[in-house]
Amino acid sequence: MGFSKTSLSLLLLSFHILFSSSDATSRIPHRQLFQKTPTFSPNQQVNIIHGDSVDFVPGKMVEKNFSFLGGSDKPSIENLGHHAGYYSLPSSNSARMFYFFFESQNNTRDDPVVIWLTGGPGCSGEIALFYENGPFHISDKSQLVPNNYSWNKASNIIFVDQPIGTGFSYTLDDNDYSRDVTSISNYLYDFLQEFFKQHPDFVKNDFYITGESYAGQYIPALASRVRQGNKDSEGIHINLKGIAIGNGMTNPLIQYPSLPQYAVDMKLITKEDQDQINKLIPPCEDAIKSCESEGGDSCFTALTQCNDIMKNILSIAGGINYYDIRTQRDGELCYDFTPVETFLNDDSVKKALGVLEDLYFLACGRLANNKLIRARMNNFEDDIPALLEDGIKVLIYAGEYDLICNWLGISKWVHAMEWSGQKQFADSKTVPFLVDGAQAGSLNSYGLLSFLKVKGAGHMVPMDQPKAAFQMFVNWLDGTLNERSV
Ligand SMILES: *[C@@H]1O[C@H](CO)[C@@H](O)[C@H](O)[C@H]1NC(C)=O
Ligand SMILES: *[C@@H]1O[C@H](CO)[C@@H](O)[C@H](O)[C@H]1NC(C)=O
Numbered sequence: 001m002g003f004s005k006t007s008l009s010l011l012l013l014s015f016h017i018l019f020s021s022s023d024a025t026s027r028i029p030h031r032q033l034f035q036k037t038p039t040f041s042p043n044q045q046v047n048i049i050h051g052d053s054v055d056f057v058p059g060k061m062v063e064k065n066f067s068f069l070g071g072s073d074k075p076s077i078e079n080l081g082h083h084a085g086y087y088s089l090p091s092s093n094s095a096r097m098f099y100f101f102f103e104s105q106n107n108t109r110d111d112p113v114v115i116w117l118t119g120g121p122g123c124s125g126e127i128a129l130f131y132e133n134g135p136f137h138i139s140d141k142s143q144l145v146p147n148n149y150s151w152n153k154a155s156n157i158i159f160v161d162q163p164i165g166t167g168f169s170y171t172l173d174d175n176d177y178s179r180d181v182t183s184i185s186n187y188l189y190d191f192l193q194e195f196f197k198q199h200p201d202f203v204k205n206d207f208y209i210t211g212e213s214y215a216g217q218y219i220p221a222l223a224s225r226v227r228q229g230n231k232d233s234e235g236i237h238i239n240l241k242g243i244a245i246g247n248g249m250t251n252p253l254i255q256y257p258s259l260p261q262y263a264v265d266m267k268l269i270t271k272e273d274q275d276q277i278n279k280l281i282p283p284c285e286d287a288i289k290s291c292e293s294e295g296g297d298s299c300f301t302a303l304t305q306c307n308d309i310m311k312n313i314l315s316i317a318g319g320i321n322y323y324d325i326r327t328q329r330d331g332e333l334c335y336d337f338t339p340v341e342t343f344l345n346d347d348s349v350k351k352a353l354g355v356l357e358d359l360y361f362l363a364c365g366r367l368a369n370n371k372l373i374r375a376r377m378n379n380f381e382d383d384i385p386a387l388l389e390d391g392i393k394v395l396i397y398a399g400e401y402d403l404i405c406n407w408l409g410i411s412k413w414v415h416a417m418e419w420s421g422q423k424q425f426a427d428s429k430t431v432p433f434l435v436d437g438a439q440a441g442s443l444n445s446y447g448l449l450s451f452l453k454v455k456g457a458g459h460m461v462p463m464d465q466p467k468a469a470f471q472m473f474v475n476w477l478d479g480t481l482n483e484r485s486v
């Protein structure tokens with residue numbers, strides 16, 4: 001994947017425009033920016049296919065059963081309940097959305113259906129699948145290893161490559177790319193409608209929307225879209241019960257200004273550095289406000305302006321991994337996702353998944369990211385109170401060592417959020433979240449809202465603390481997470 005110092009463009013959020021002068025439509029980064037990712041080359045039109053080699057049938061969903069486990073001693077494909085599919089978005093000219101669907105290993109028919117959304121924008125859901133909460137993890141040698149803490153041990157889970165242009169999702173028509181979060185949530189809503197149409201047995205099940213990082217924007221937006229669709233009886237009623245956001249970027253106006261404070265608290269910078277860097281906060285805040293009122297290019301300006309805060313912190317903090325300040329970036333990169341790229345670019349794997357050989361898999365790519373360059377700085381916290389009032393559970397969790405979407409800024413917006421339980425939430429006691437009797441985090445909760453600061457984790461909580469993340473997930477699903485704080 002590609003977090004280079006020059007691109008600084010990773011997982012959840014991208015900062016690449018900080019340093020790169022490339023315009024918003026440039027497609028492919030230069031190879032030298034990604035020494036660790038030999039898969040990039042300037043000529044590679046990642047996820048752009050020339051000529052339509054497959055007929056586009058709007059609204060069509062094609063799903064395959066697959067198995068990565070071979071041999072007669074292994075369970076059959078059917079037993080595993082592993083599926084991969086493409087959905088041809090009906091409101092597009094040629095966009096196809098790729099997804100994985102893993103049936104629950106526990107009570108398939110009754111366990112909830114969960115969709116996971118990775119951030120970026122432009123990072124594939126397969127980062128979560130293979131490094132965080134999917135049924136198998138990937139080793140440095142691109143070998144698959146079962147994950148004992150897979151979230152499909154308690155749910156039927158879908159990982160989607162989105163927005164279009166991410167992972168194996170592609171289009172032949174530039175008009176199809178999402179340029180704002182509304183487009184993303186409309187596409188996902190259509191996807192869910194067709195998914196439940198194809199899987200009618202799951203319509204009655206509880207449904208949850210989860211994800212990480214920049215999905216802190218997609219998740220509230222999609223939940224609101226589902227809520228609206230349900231209210232308007234637009235299609236199949238989706239039984240939305242909750243949303244969970246891990247280290248999300250949800251309210252930039254509160255989260256960007258938290259960066260210097262977090263950095264000084266964690267001794268990445270000195271108090272004197274902080275005083276200097278704090279001068280960048282008012283221009284960042286003003287720019288975000290302009291973005292909110294004017295939209296368009298002012299949002300691009302806000303992104304650049306606010307990223308200056310991060311840029312200045314990193315110029316002092318040096319080579320830290322800004323997704324996990326306990327570690328240094330591995331060379332130019334924060335994390336090395338080459339193993340999953342190697343694995344998914346294998347022709348036999350693509351074939352098993354029903355993916356065209358021409359498609360090149362990148363863990364994080366620039367294409368979808370660049371299309372959203374004017375849509376990064378909006379506030380999606382506003383969508384959440386209505387969800388809470390409607391009886392939808394909201395879990396906001398944050399690994400304590402993430403700088404970029406740090407727990408401090410997240411905690412601030414969660415507390416500042418206006419809803420009927422705001423005061424009681426603020427007054428709630430912080431209680432330990434225990435896993436095997438040991439503290440794995442600190443929880444604040446009231447009613448349907450939970451905020452969990454996760455110990456020993458960076459940005460990617462299920463990767464760093466798989467067991468704690470799994471227990472959090474299971475307790476949250478079954479409604480016992482908040483009981484711990486009473
Ligand atoms: C695919 O798997 C499902 C169960 O997970 C099964 O019902 C279906 O028959 C399978 N389809 C094929 C073509 O094997
Ligand atoms: C996963 O579970 C298996 C069987 O219980 C066990 O042998 C293995 O050590 C576990 N792996 C990890 C990484 O915990």
Ligand SMILES: *[C@@H]1O[C@H](CO)[C@@H](O)[C@H](O)[C@H]1NC(C)=O
Nearest residue numbers: 105106107111153154155474
């Ligand atoms: C799996 O199902 C059993 C029986 O319904 C239940 O007791 C258990 O808690 C479930 N496990 C998980 C991880 O949800």
